[in-house]
Amino acid sequence: MLKLKTEAPEETIELGERLGEVLNSGDIICLQGDLGAGKTYLAKGILKGLGVEREITSPTYTLVNEYQGRLPAYHIDLYRVSDYKELYDIGFEEYLYGEGVTIIEWPDKAGSLMPDNYLNIIIKGHDNTRTIKVIPQANKYISLVTELKKNVDFSFR
Numbered sequence: 001m002l003k004l005k006t007e008a009p010e011e012t013i014e015l016g017e018r019l020g021e022v023l024n025s026g027d028i029i030c031l032q033g034d035l036g037a038g039k040t041y042l043a044k045g046i047l048k049g050l051g052v053e054r055e056i057t058s059p060t061y062t063l064v065n066e067y068q069g070r071l072p073a074y075h076i077d078l079y080r081v082s083d084y085k086e087l088y089d090i091g092f093e094e095y096l097y098g099e100g101v102t103i104i105e106w107p108d109k110a111g112s113l114m115p116d117n118y119l120n121i122i123i124k125g126h127d128n129t130r131t132i133k134v135i136p137q138a139n140k141y142i143s144l145v146t147e148l149k150k151n152v153d154f155s156f157r
Helices: 009-022 039-049 086-090 092-096 107-113 139-151
Strands: 002-006 028-032 064-068 072-077 101-105 119-126 129-136
Touching: 002 009, 002 139, 009 039, 009 129, 009 139, 028 039, 028 107, 039 072, 039 101, 039 119, 072 092, 086 092, 092 107, 101 107, 119 139, 129 139
Parallel strands: 028 101, 028 119, 072 101
Antiparallel strands: 002 129, 064 072, 119 129
16 A cells, blocks of 8 residues: 655646556556545546546546547546446446556446456545545556556655
């Protein structure tokens, strides 16, 4: 586990960029935290780190935004999903097991459709200060967290 602290939305975005730079095809990132915790800021940074150059917006109402950077990227926001069965309609499993990077906000709403292997990120805080825990849920993500540690400015800690 890696525990970090950011003091401004820009730092949360920058942390996301560093993470995006070390992600690989097929990686799944789950972002958890209360409303306003900074999940979307972190997602924006991850997408920037993947080389996405167009405007990045929250998929709260569309459920999924697709982007192209050095890899395809899918930003999924499940906040408005009332039943995980709705996810079949959007092809949720195709996003999870495709060639791109999948970022999921509110992953608990996916129920049994969630895979066992992903990088879990828990964000807590209010105002501008956030505590961010990066927890690998599979061996492949342990090496990713090790790589992220090398890539992160230690002023985040």
